[in-house]
Every structure is written in structure tokens, then in C-alpha cells.
Amino acid sequence: MSIISPGFGGRRRSSAPDLPPGQYLTHDFPVLSAGPTPRIPLERWSFTITDETGARTSWSWDELNALPQEDFTVDIHCVTKWSKLGTTWRGVSLDTLFENVESTADFTMVHSYGGYTTNVPLEDLLDGKAWIAHTFDGEPLHPEHGGPARLVVPALYFWKSAKWVNGIEMLQQDEPGFWEEAGYHMYGDPWREQRYQGD
Amino acid sequence: MTEARWETPSARTLVLDVPQWPGHLPGQHIDVRLTAPDGYSAQRSYSIASAWRDGGTVELTIQRVADGEVSSYLTDVLEPGQQLELRGPVGGWFVWRGAPAPVLLVAGGSGVVPLMAMIRARGDARGRQPFRLIYSVRAPQDTLYATELARRVRDDPGLDVHLAYTRKTPDDWLEPPGRIGVATLNTHGWPPDFAPDVFVCGPTSFVEATADILVALGHDASRIRTERFGGTA
Numbered sequence: 527m528s529i530i531s532p533g534f535g536g537r538r539r540s541s542a543p544d545l546p547p548g549q550y551l552t553h554d555f556p557v558l559s560a561g562p563t564p565r566i567p568l569e570r571w572s573f574t575i576t577d578e579t580g581a582r583t584s585w586s587w588d589e590l591n592a593l594p595q596e597d598f599t600v601d602i603h604c605v606t607k608w609s610k611l612g613t614t615w616r617g618v619s620l621d622t623l624f625e626n627v628e629s630t631a632d633f634t635m636v637h638s639y640g641g642y643t644t645n646v647p648l649e650d651l652l653d654g655k656a657w658i659a660h661t662f663d664g665e666p667l668h669p670e671h672g673g674p675a676r677l678v679v680p681a682l683y684f685w686k687s688a689k690w691v692n693g694i695e696m697l698q699q700d701e702p703g704f705w706e707e708a709g710y711h712m713y714g715d716p717w718r719e720q721r722y723q724g725d
Numbered sequence: 726m727t728e729a730r731w732e733t734p735s736a737r738t739l740v741l742d743v744p745q746w747p748g749h750l751p752g753q754h755i756d757v758r759l760t761a762p763d764g765y766s767a768q769r770s771y772s773i774a775s776a777w778r779d780g781g782t783v784e785l786t787i788q789r790v791a792d793g794e795v796s797s798y799l800t801d802v803l804e805p806g807q808q809l810e811l812r813g814p815v816g817g818w819f820v821w822r823g824a825p826a827p828v829l830l831v832a833g834g835s836g837v838v839p840l841m842a843m844i845r846a847r848g849d850a851r852g853r854q855p856f857r858l859i860y861s862v863r864a865p866q867d868t869l870y871a872t873e874l875a876r877r878v879r880d881d882p883g884l885d886v887h888l889a890y891t892r893k894t895p896d897d898w899l900e901p902p903g904r905i906g907v908a909t910l911n912t913h914g915w916p917p918d919f920a921p922d923v924f925v926c927g928p929t930s931f932v933e934a935t936a937d938i939l940v941a942l943g944h945d946a947s948r949i950r951t952e953r954f955g956g957t958a
Binding site for chain 2: 528529530531532533534535536537548550556557558559560561562563564606607640641670704705707708709722
């Protein structure tokens with residue numbers, strides 16, 4: 527039962543009808559990070575998938591860019607309640623990166639430069655649902671927003687779309703990442719408003 | 726809400742008596758949801774300004790922002806005696822848990838609110854951790870908690886506060902107005918060798934610039950915790 531606030535009208539600026547519960551529309555691109563922004567030189571950048579046996583598959587920056595690239599347009603929803611619709615990105619589908627990875631694990635931990643981690647089930651990374659993106663709105667992704675490259679998993683709250691991504695580790699069991707340890711939801715579906723533990 | 730007071734002409738502290746509040750750590754925030762009579766609702770997160778004492782109240786300091794549908798209601802419409810729908814406390818990262826390390830707090834504007842909760846918690850616990858606050862404000866009249874900060878500094882040798890004015894300084898101020906830069910953080914912060922825990926809170930551009938400088942000065946990036954607000958593109 528919600529408490530009615532007398533005299534509250536609100537702005538109702540969401541002319542866009544389809545926002546997840548509790549979200550509002552923004553046209554800016556706000557930033558949420560836990561610490562300083564890491565700066566990663568492209569010649570030292572790499573991305574590694576580690577399976578549950580410890581076997582590693584890595585790509586350098588040039589190797590990533592030599593893979594098939596996809597342009598995609600998605601809506602993004604931040605747990606701090608802003609949503610941004612129709613954002614345009616370019617990057618590599620995780621289907622491409624996982625093509626030659628053999629694994630029976632169902633869970634992953636995504637790792638970033640700077641030490642950030644977040645957990646995402648493998649099925650939410652595959653079948654055209656996630657990318658390693660290096661271009662936003664036609665420009666190289668700014669470090670503030672996760673450049674050189676970030677994960678983009680638009681179906682989940684945006685903290686799952688790890689900035690400065692440098693690897694994915696396959697796990698047999700689900701484990702909490704950085705924000706999940708700090709009280710945020712293990713899965714984070716914006717349409718079910720899974721913001722915090724217990725939602 | 727049991728009472729409210731103005732901290733500046735555009736920032737109001739709400740004192741909330743929350744039944745079954747479990748207590749909170751300094752730096753945590755709370756979600757406020759407003760619902761209009763026709764069912765339209767909007768929610769936003771606000772940092773808690775107060776330190777927790779058993780059986781006590783919870784204080785939020787709300788800065789009115791242009792075009793802020795929730796903040797302007799909380800600053801200008803909400804009256805004592807009215808109820809609010811809250812969720813919290815939230816957050817387990819941008820919190821000070823009373824570790825023995827020295828602490829450097831760097832605030833931009835209303836980013837001082839969660840840092841004030843840390844200062845108050847340390848004061849309540851008679852903590853001995855040396856605290857330094859570097860607080861960037863536009864002008865003297867925009868300073869939140871000015872009187873309380875001055876009193877705490879006077880009474881507590883373990884707390885230093887340095888105010889940095891970006892637009893207008895007090896008349897007798899020696900430095901010209903300007904943004905916090907390398908010199909300010911180097912002079913008024915802790916040396917990196919002291920391995921302080923650092924908390925930076927403010928608008929995104931402020932936090933980005935400050936955190937970059939601290940890393941460049943040699944602070945360990947993993948000891949710098951940031952909280953950002955505002956819609957900087």
C-alpha cells in the first residue's frame with residue numbers, strides 16, 4: 527500500500543510508455559562507478575575467457591577488432607533509477623567470443639580493470655543478448671563510461687554491464703560480485719525491479 | 726517527518742521518525758518514493774546525513790535541483806507530520822565502518838551529505854581516526870552544516886575542514902575562487918604514505934577530476950571510494 531503525498535503531481539516526463547517500474551527517463555548519460563576511472567592503454571588491453579578447468583582464451587585489442595562487429599541499439603536501465611532509451615553501440619557479440627569455448631558451467635563472473643566484478647548467468651550472455659562494446663554513439667567509448675571496452679547486457683540493470691571489462695570466468699555455482707556483495711540483487715532484472723537483496 | 730530545517734536557502738534537512746528502522750552505517754542511502762493521488766509515482770535515492778543512534782531519527786538533507794520532481798516536493802511541499810514511503814538503508818560500499826586508518830573526505834556541493842554522516846558517526850563514537858574534509862562549494866552561503874562543522878573543528882583536534890570556493894569566497898579569504906586541483910588535494914589531504922581511506926562524493930565531473938588527481942598523487946586506487954550524482958553526459 528503506497529502512501530499518497532498530497533500536492534505531489536510529478537513531472538510525468540516519461541512520454542515513453544515502456545519503462546520498467548520505478549525508472550525515469552533521462553537523455554543524459556549519468557555515470558556510476560565505485561572508484562577512480564582506470565585508464566588502460568590499448569596496447570596492454572586484453573580480454574580473457576577462463577573456463578571452469580582454468581583454460582584461457584584471450585584476445586588483444588587488435589584481435590578483438592578483427593572479429594565480426596555488430597551495431598546494436600538497446601535501452602539501458604540503471605539501478606539508480608534512470609533509464610536511457612535507444613542507445614547505439616558497436617562491438618563484438620559474446621556469441622562470437624564463446625564460439626570455441628567448451629564449458630558446462632552455467633554461471634559467470636565478469637572481471638574488470640580496477641578490480642570490479644559482477645555475476646551474470648551464462649544464458650544471459652548468449653543468443654544475441656550481450657556484447658563487448660567499444661563504441662558508443664559513433665565515438666570510441668569514453669573511459670568514464672567504461673572504455674576502452676565494456677560489457678553491455680541490456681536485459682539486466684546496468685551495473686551488470688561491467689565497465690573496463692577484461693575477462694569472464696566460468697563458474698559452476700553462482701557467486702556474488704562487487705555490488706551483489708554490497709546488498710544488490712544477484713540477478714537484477716529491471717522489469718521485476720530486482721534492485722536489492724530480497725526483491 | 727517530525728520536523729524540517731533549512732540548511733541553506735535551497736537545501737532542507739528532513740528529520741524522519743522511522744518505525745522499526747534497523748539502523749544504518751554512515752554513507753548509506755535511502756530510497757524515497759512519492760505517489761500522486763492518481764497513482765503516478767517517482768522514486769529517488771538520497772544519502773543519509775545523520776549517524777545512527779538507537780531509537781533515534783533518520784535525517785536526509787535534500788538539495789533542491791532544477792527540474793527535480795521529487796527533490797522540489799521534499800524541499801518545498803512536504804510538511805511535518807506527513808508520512809513518506811521509504812526503503813533502506815541501502816548500500817554497503819560507500820560506507821565508513823570505523824576502521825583505524827586516517828580518512829580523507831572530499832565533497833563537491835551536496836556530496837557532503839554522506840560524508841557528514843561519517844563525521845557525525847566518528848564524533849558520536851569519540852573516534853580517534855584523524856579525519857580531513859575538503860569541501861568544495863560555490864559560495865559561502867551554499868555551505869551545508871557550516872556552523873556544526875566549525876564547532877566540531879573547534880572541539881576536536883582530530884578533525885580538519887578545508888573549504889574551497891568555486892565562485893565566490895568570504896571577504897577575508899586568501900585564495901581566489903576556483904575548482905579543487907592538485908595543490909588543494911596535496912596540501913589539505915593526507916600524504917599517500919599514510920594510506921588513508923578516501924571517500925569522494927559529488928557531481929560526476931567533480932568526482933572524476935578529484936579521483937584522477939588522487940591517483941596521480943600516488944593514492945592507492947583501491948582505497949578511493951566514490952559516489953557520483955547528476956546527469957553529466
